Amino acid sequence: MFTLILPELIVILTAFLILGVDLFVSEKNRVVLAPLTLVGLGAATAAIFFQMPEAGALFGGRFAVDSVTWWFKFLFILSTGITIALSLDMLDGRKVLENAQTPRLRFRGEYYTILLFTLSGMMFLVSARDLITLYVSLELATIPLFVLASWKRDGNAGEAGLKYVIMGALASALLLYGFSLLYGLTGQTDLHAISQGLTPSPLLWLAVALIVSGIGFKMTIVPFHFWAAEVYQGAPTPITAYLSVASKGAGLALMFQLFFRVFGGFFKDWQIAIAVFAALTMTLGNLGAIVQNNIKRFMAFSAISQAGYMIMGFLGPQKESIASMIFYMWVYVITNLAVFGVIIFHSNQTGKEEITDYRGLAQTNPLMALGMMLGLFGLAGIPPLSGFVGKFFLFSIASATGFHWLVAVAAVNSTISLYYYLRIVRQMYIEPPAAGAKALEVSPVLGFTVTTTVLASVALGVFPFFYNIVNAQTSGWMSLFVK
Amino acid sequence: MGLVSWLVLLPFLTTVAVVLTPASKSRNIRWVAALGTGAHLLLTAFVTWKYWQAASPDFPSMKTALATKLYLVERMPWFESMGIQYFVGLDGISMAMIILTSIIIFTGVMASWNVEVRTKEFFALLLTLVTGVFGVFVSFDLFLFFVFYELAVLPMYLLIGVWGTGPKEYSAMKLTLMLMVGSAFILVGILALYHVSGTHSFDLITLGQATYDSDFQRWVFPMLFVGFGVLGALYPFHTWSPDGHASAPTAVSMLHAGVLMKLGGYGALRIAVYLLPQGAQYWGLFFMAVTTINILYGSFGAITQKDLKYFTAYSSVSHCGFVLFGVAALNMMSFKGAIIQMFSHGIMTGLFFGLIGMVYGRTHTRIIPEMGGLAKVMPWLATCFYIAGLASLGLPGFSGFVAESSVFLGGFFGNPWHDITAMRILTLLATCSVVVTAVYVLRGLAKVFAGPITDAHFEHLTDATLTERISTGMLVATLAVVGLMPGTLINLIESSVYPLVNRLHAIGGKF
Numbered sequence: 005m006f007t008l009i010l011p012e013l014i015v016i017l018t019a020f021l022i023l024g025v026d027l028f029v030s031e032k033n034r035v036v037l038a039p040l041t042l043v044g045l046g047a048a049t050a051a052i053f054f055q056m057p058e059a060g061a062l063f064g065g066r067f068a069v070d071s072v073t074w075w076f077k078f079l080f081i082l083s084t085g086i087t088i089a090l091s092l093d094m095l096d097g098r099k100v101l102e103n104a105q106t107p108r109l110r111f112r113g114e115y116y117t118i119l120l121f122t123l124s125g126m127m128f129l130v131s132a133r134d135l136i137t138l139y140v141s142l143e144l145a146t147i148p149l150f151v152l153a154s155w156k157r158d159g160n161a162g163e164a165g166l167k168y169v170i171m172g173a174l175a176s177a178l179l180l181y182g183f184s185l186l187y188g189l190t191g192q193t194d195l196h197a198i199s200q201g202l203t204p205s206p207l208l209w210l211a212v213a214l215i216v217s218g219i220g221f222k223m224t225i226v227p228f229h230f231w232a233a234e235v236y237q238g239a240p241t242p243i244t245a246y247l248s249v250a251s252k253g254a255g256l257a258l259m260f261q262l263f264f265r266v267f268g269g270f271f272k273d274w275q276i277a278i279a280v281f282a283a284l285t286m287t288l289g290n291l292g293a294i295v296q297n298n299i300k301r302f303m304a305f306s307a308i309s310q311a312g313y314m315i316m317g318f319l320g321p322q323k324e325s326i327a328s329m330i331f332y333m334w335v336y337v338i339t340n341l342a343v344f345g346v347i348i349f350h351s352n353q354t355g356k357e358e359i360t361d362y363r364g365l366a367q368t369n370p371l372m373a374l375g376m377m378l379g380l381f382g383l384a385g386i387p388p389l390s391g392f393v394g395k396f397f398l399f400s401i402a403s404a405t406g407f408h409w410l411v412a413v414a415a416v417n418s419t420i421s422l423y424y425y426l427r428i429v430r431q432m433y434i435e436p437p438a439a440g441a442k443a444l445e446v447s448p449v450l451g452f453t454v455t456t457t458v459l460a461s462v463a464l465g466v467f468p469f470f471y472n473i474v475n476a477q478t479s480g481w482m483s484l485f486v487k
Numbered sequence: 488m489g490l491v492s493w494l495v496l497l498p499f500l501t502t503v504a505v506v507l508t509p510a511s512k513s514r515n516i517r518w519v520a521a522l523g524t525g526a527h528l529l530l531t532a533f534v535t536w537k538y539w540q541a542a543s544p545d546f547p548s549m550k551t552a553l554a555t556k557l558y559l560v561e562r563m564p565w566f567e568s569m570g571i572q573y574f575v576g577l578d579g580i581s582m583a584m585i586i587l588t589s590i591i592i593f594t595g596v597m598a599s600w601n602v603e604v605r606t607k608e609f610f611a612l613l614l615t616l617v618t619g620v621f622g623v624f625v626s627f628d629l630f631l632f633f634v635f636y637e638l639a640v641l642p643m644y645l646l647i648g649v650w651g652t653g654p655k656e657y658s659a660m661k662l663t664l665m666l667m668v669g670s671a672f673i674l675v676g677i678l679a680l681y682h683v684s685g686t687h688s689f690d691l692i693t694l695g696q697a698t699y700d701s702d703f704q705r706w707v708f709p710m711l712f713v714g715f716g717v718l719g720a721l722y723p724f725h726t727w728s729p730d731g732h733a734s735a736p737t738a739v740s741m742l743h744a745g746v747l748m749k750l751g752g753y754g755a756l757r758i759a760v761y762l763l764p765q766g767a768q769y770w771g772l773f774f775m776a777v778t779t780i781n782i783l784y785g786s787f788g789a790i791t792q793k794d795l796k797y798f799t800a801y802s803s804v805s806h807c808g809f810v811l812f813g814v815a816a817l818n819m820m821s822f823k824g825a826i827i828q829m830f831s832h833g834i835m836t837g838l839f840f841g842l843i844g845m846v847y848g849r850t851h852t853r854i855i856p857e858m859g860g861l862a863k864v865m866p867w868l869a870t871c872f873y874i875a876g877l878a879s880l881g882l883p884g885f886s887g888f889v890a891e892s893s894v895f896l897g898g899f900f901g902n903p904w905h906d907i908t909a910m911r912i913l914t915l916l917a918t919c920s921v922v923v924t925a926v927y928v929l930r931g932l933a934k935v936f937a938g939p940i941t942d943a944h945f946e947h948l949t950d951a952t953l954t955e956r957i958s959t960g961m962l963v964a965t966l967a968v969v970g971l972m973p974g975t976l977i978n979l980i981e982s983s984v985y986p987l988v989n990r991l992h993a994i995g996g997k998f
Contacts, residue, residue, distance in 0.1 A: 324568065366608075386641055387634035396630070396674075397569065403678035411678055415671030422667055426644060426660065434648040434656060468566045475568045 008062050008069045010051040011077060012127050018044025019120035026113025034112050035096050038088060041116045045085045052077055065194065066134040071477040075330045076130040076257045079337060083250040084123045086341045088116065089453045090348050091242040109155060109240055119246070122148040126254045130261070135183045135193040138261060142179070145254050146172055146222075149247065153239040164238025171221060171231040179218025185211035186266070195265045199485065202269065212274065215262055216281075222255030224308045225315065226285040233292075236304035241351060244300050245344035248307040249337040256314060256333055260326075263318055268485030271321055275405070278318045283413045286312030290420040299347055299357050302424070303340075306383060309421060310336055313414060316398045320405030321486040327475035328401055332394035334474075335382070335464055339391055342457035343379035345450055346372050353444040359428055364437025369444055373432045375458045380425040382461045385418045390465030397471075489561045490534050491575045494585060495621045495635075497527050498592070502614040505607060513606035517596070520610040524593040524617075531589040534559070538582050542982065549982040553989050554695055555761070556982075557627060565631075570681075570688040574628035579983035580826055581624045583976060584746075584753060587833045588624065590965060591745040592617045595738035597958035598841040601848060602650065602736070609650055613738060616642040620746050629677045629689040629758070636673070636754070639747060640666045640718075643731075643739065651734040658727075658734035665727040669717030673754070676711040679703075680762060694762055695990070701765045708766025711759035712774060719751025720807045722781040729788075732800035737844025740796065744803045745837035749829040752810035756825065756987065760814060764991045767817060768904040772913075774815035775898070775905075779913045781808030786923040795846070795853040798931060799839045802879060805920055806832045812917060813894040816910065817991055821897025822984045824890055827976060831878070831886035831969060838875040838962040842868055845955050846935075849948045855934050859941030867951040869936040871959040876928040878966050881921050886969035891921065903992075 021044070022037055029036065052074055061068040094109045109115065125145030132138040150172060154165025187193060189208060190201035202208060220228030236244045267274060289309030296302040314336070317329035349372060350365070351357050366373035382391035395418065402410045464470055488496065501523025508516050541558040549556060557576035565571045577585070595613070602609050615638070622635030640663070647659035681689055684697035699707075717724040728748070732740045760767045785805025792798040806828065813825025845868055846861065847853050862869035878885035881892070898914030901907040940946055951959065969976055 327568075367605075381641070387637050392634070392637070393566070399674065400569070400678050400681070403675070404682045408675060408679055411675045412671065415674045416668060419664055419667040419671055423660070423664055426663065429645070430648060430656060430660075433645055468564075471566060472568065479568070 005060065005062060007051070007055050008058070008060055009067060010055065011048040011081075012124055012131075014044060014048040014051055015081075015120055015124045015127065018047075019117045019124065022113055022120065023117045026117075037112050037116055038092055038096065041088055041120065042085060044120070045081050045088075049078065049081050052081075061133065066137050067128075067131050068133045069131055070481065072260060072326060072330070072481050073130040075334075075474060075478070076253065076260075077127050079253050079330075079334055080123055080126045080250055083246065083253065083337050083341065084119060086453060086457065087242050087246040087250070088119065089449055090245060090341070090345055091115070091240070092449050093348070093352050093447050094240065094242065115152070115155070118148040118151055122146075122152070123250070126250060126257070129254055130257045132261065133195050135187060135195065135198070138195070138258075139180060139183060142254075142258065143176065145251075146176065149243075149251060152243045153235050153247070155240050155243065156238070160238035161240075162238075164235045167231050168235045175218045175221030175228070178214045182211045182214030182218060185214070195261065199266045199268060202266070204270070204273070212267065216277075219255055219258050219262070220281075222258060223252060223311045223315070224255075224285075224289075225281050225311055226288045226308065229285070229289070229308045232308055233296075233301045233304045236307075237298060237300045241300065241344065241348045244303065245341055245348070248303060248344075249340050252307065252311060252314075253333055253337065255311075256329065259315070259318065264482060264485045268482075271486055275319055278315055279402070279407050279410050282312045282315050282319075283410055284312070285309065285315070286414060286417040290417050290424070293421070293424045297358055297360070299359055299362075299428075302359060303343070303347070306421065306424075307340070309417065310340075310383065312417070313395055313398055316402045316410065316414065319402050319407055319410070321482060322401050322404050323479055324397060324475065325401055326478040326481050327471065328394070328397035330474050330478065331464075331471050332398055334470075335390040335394040335461065338457050338464070339379050339382035339389075339461040342375060342454055342461060343383065345454035345457060346376040346379065349446060349450045349454070350444065352447075352450075359431060362428055362431040363435040364441055365432040367437050368441050369446065372444075372446060372454065375454045376432065377429050378458050378462065380428060384422040384425045386422070388462070388465050390461050390463075393465045393471070489559060490530075490537060491559045491577060491625050492561055493530060494527075494534060494625060495575070495618060497523065497530060498614050498618040498621060501527075502611050502618065505610045505614060508607065510607045513603060516606050516610055517600060520596045520614065521593075523614070524589075524596050528589050528593050531586055534577070535582060535586060538577050539979075542579070546978070546982045549985045551989060552986045553993055554692055555986045557692070569630075570686075570690075571630045572628050572688075572690060573631060574690055575625040575631070576627055577625060579980040580753070580757065583826060583830055583980050584624045584749060585621065587749070587830050588617065588620050588746045590961060591742055591833060591837045594837060594841060594958040594961055595741045595745075597954045598741060598844060599736070599738035600952070600954040602738075605649065609646070609736075612642040612646050613742070616646070616742065617746075620742075620750065623750055624753070627691045629681070629691060629694070631689075632754075632758075633670070633674065633677060636750065637667075637670055639750065640670065643735075643743065643747075646739045647731060647735045650736040650739070652736075653734050654730070655734045658730040662727040662731035665724065666718055669714045669724070672710045672714035676707050676714060676759075679707050679710075691758070691761070698994075699763065699765075701769075704763045704766035705769050708759055708763045708770055711763070712755050712770065715751045715754035715759065716811060717751070719748055719755065719811050720781070720785075720804045721751070721811055722777055722784055722804075722808070725781065725785075725804045728804055729797050729800040732803065732840070733794060733796040737841060740840035740844070741837040744800070744840055745833040748803065748807050749810070749833055752807070752814060752825060752829050755811065756814050756822065760817070761987055761990065764994045767991065771815050771817050771902070772905045772909060775812060775910065775913050778808045778812040778815055779917045781805065782812060782917045782920045783923075786920040786927070790923065790927045793854050793856060795843045795855060795931070795935070796840070798855065798927070799836065799843060802924065802927070803832070803836050805924065806836070806879070809891060809894050809917070813897060816894070816898045817902045817904065818897050818900055819984060819988045820893055820900060822987055823977060823980065824893025824895075824897050826980050826984070827886065827969075827973065828890035828894060830976065831890045831966070834962050834965045834969070835875055835878050835885075835887060838871065838959060838966070839879070841955075841958055841962065842872050842875065845951060845959075846872075850945060855931055857942070858935045858945070860937070860939045861945060861948070862936040863940055864945060864948045865950045867956060868959070871963055872936060873932060874963050874966065876932045878970070880924045880928050884970050885966050886973070887966075889970060889973040
């Protein structure tokens with residue numbers, strides 16, 4: 005039974021271990037912290053593999069493990085690991101990057117520790133089976149992110165941090181209010197018990213509305229997305245990447261917890277609202293992205309529109325819903341991190357973040373440009389990349405539930421998104437390089453990360469096993485909650 | 488790996504080979520591309536022979552068949568839980584299209600022998616695109632079909648954007664976005680078919696056995712037809728075509744007008760009409776009217792053009808209109824005409840764009856009034872141009888005549904579901920375009936090639952090089968062979984057209 009919580013324990017122990025080691029080693033030797041963190045993450049992954057066929061509950065049912073939690077935890081660990089790989093150059097400042105333009109990030113030890121804390125929060129979040137545990141783990145996942153977002157300590161970072169804290173606090177407050185209404189309605193804190201006790205009433209709809217706005221903040225669902233652009237711009241780029249993947253994954257996990265576990269009985273009632281939110285989110289996110297010139301703000305709006313596609317999976321109790329959403333989240337995380345890998349590589353070397361700064365990249369650094377293009381096409385959903393397969397499955401759910409109009413909106417939105425992704429491709433491939441532009445140096449870790457993520461994003465779309473495994477394990481999951 | 492997979496795999500492997508060839512040796516890259524596509528031509532010939540052997544005994548029985556029969560089929564589960572398979576095979580229509588594509592890509596590579604800027608990327612993208620096209624023609628699983636369909640469209644953006652001329656970024660973006668919106672509608676249609684059929688399969692044959700109620704057919708059919716129509720230059724969604732073709736480099740125009748636009752007509756026939764006969768009957772006359780506008784608008788548009796590429800692009804809009812007109816007229820004759828027109832127009836327009844590229848490479852102008860008397864310095868190119876022009880106005884002896892006359896006869900015969908008078912009026916209107924075509928083709932050719940040389944610069948221009956002669960010669964020969972012996976091509980496709988018509992009668996009935 006103890007093994008059920010082992011992955012979380014490993015992550016937390018690693019966090020404290022890093023904090024301790026950080027105290028006793030000199031600045032020069034702090035390069036060992038990153039490998040140490042990665043070893044911890046590897047051990048946690050192994051622990052999940054080890055527990056894999058086992059499902060069960062601990063602490064009187066407040067903490068439980070099942071098929072869906074495995075896949076989310078893997079995802080969180082993976083995105084944390086890749087984020088650390090992407091941060092390495094900025095934290096350790098390898099020799100090859102001495103001419104790098106971006107100032108180094110300081111306080112490595114704290115950086116890894118805080119990242120691990122937010123990871124543990126996310127992992128607890130998927131396993132929580134009780135309103136209190138759920139809320140506490142959500143805060144554990146969110147509060148460290150406020151710190152990370154303002155890590156750079158300049159004007160933009162300050163704005164990002166403050167905006168994130170205020171909006172985040174507001175969202176948490178709304179969510180908590182919603183939770184308290186749920187408790188008031190049923191007198192229970194256990195998620196399963198609440199779902200049994202709920203009957204339709206105006207108060208319930210109020211609770212749902214409050215909870216939706218709280219989740220909307222995490223998932224950047226329109227109209228709760230306002231914080232995203234500034235926070236993404238001000239945060240250090242690896243943290244921007246992390247926010248766009250792991251934080252969104254946590255939002256999706258939270259939606260799984262509340263919408264399937266708690267409100268699963270009211271599928272018909274919230275279906276149409278989800279469709280409207282999805283349509284709004286993808287459309288406004290896309291329209292916002294068209295006018296951006298800063299690549300990080302651009303990725304913020306791109307991430308907003310992706311959230312719109314993701315929640316299409318909640319439209320109907322289809323057999324494939326769970327697998328489709330988890331699969332798409334994986335694909336999105338991997339593809340988005342590939343794109344961020346190139347962005348970090350580019351801004352590390354040039355210190356620039358405008359879209360026009362990418363001109364001629366295909367001629368100076370053809371492989372990185374190719375990686376970026378494949379990543380962007382993956383996000384746009386172009387076959388045979390996995391982004392297409394993932395979107396196709398999600399669209400299929402909308403189609404199966406009769407929301408053909410939403411499929412049309414979503415498919416046209418994919419075209420709009422292709423327009424702005426092509427803006428970057430155009431800079432890289434069509435525009436000539438600036439006069440005197442030389443090939444930028446690719447650090448081994450970024451080169452490796454971008455290569456593997458791009459290859460993975462292609463492979464997930466071409467080879468079906470990953471989807472098949474996820475589907476085999478999770479296809480029965482929803483029937484427990486949704487009738 | 489069976490034969491049909493190789494049809495797709497070979498261009499893909501050629502792409503890989505091109506990518507692996509060192510970029511500094513642009514000559515080697517061209518040779519790799521030429522060898523790959525040349526080998527594909529041989530492979531296609533072999534596959535055609537195999538197909539013929541397998542399929543010809545079944546020809547008589549296909550007259551009453553309700554489902555199209557596939558040969559050299561390969562199936563493999565893919566995303567199994569969704570019912571998605573790797574399912575490829577050939578029927579007569581796809582066989583004809585494969586032959587067309589194989590010829591066009593080989594001649595296209597020959598015609599791009601002088602691409603010196605970023606040669607490697609150019610050929611890699613061109614071959615990726617053609618991999619997608621071959622994939623579309625052999626796929627009988629709609630998911631796989633769609634994957635290849637988009638793969639065939641997207642490389643166009645870079646091909647036009649990087650190697651194009653004129654307002655290339657604008658044209659490239661316009662083309663990509665319009666085609667992608669088209670494919671968005673196709674996606675909606677495909678998913679709707681999948682879920683409503685209840686077959687849990689994307690397999691075209693299985694989907695064809697399901698029944699769809701007529702309301703459903705009525706709204707899905709136009710989605711699919713218009714979605715494919717965008718790529719087939721259906722009025723008023725054709726506006727990407729003149730800009731795109733005018734800006735594209737030679738081989739890309741050849742491939743795009745020659746093959747890619749055919750995906751539109753192919754998809755409309757293969758998926759929309761095949762699966763939704765009642766929808767086709769409901770919308771047939773409407774789309775006949777729209778495509779009549781297509782035909783007339785394209786040919787009148789061509790009259791006013793001064794730029795040779797715009798001129799040909801508008802004439803393509805008109806000729807692709809015949810394809811969709813034939814599809815919308817819903818009878819045996821018109822379907823056959825539409826398919827022959829796809830083939831014939833593919834070859835003809837490939838020839839046109841190839842020649843324009845060759846002439847432009849010499850004169851550095853495409854403006855018709857600025858040229859004159861070129862036949863004196865480039866007799867080979869001029870002769871080929873005349874042949875292409877005469878074929879495009881439907882001169883008997885070339886494939887265009889066979890195609891257009893079948894489409895018109897089909898339209899004139901009418902079908903049981905639509906008012907015969909209306910169909911005949913539309914057909915007569917469409918026929919008028921042939922006269923208009925004659926006007927613009929003859930006038931344009933006379934200005935460019937006949938008469939005295941107008942500009943002293945032109946006197947030192949050279950005639951076609953060896954690769955250019957191979958390229959144009961092959962296309963001219965194909966035009967003539969199909970024109971003189973249309974029976975071979977008709978036999979090839981006929982057996983696969985019967986099921987389409989039989990389904991209209993059996994499943995459709997009166998709505």
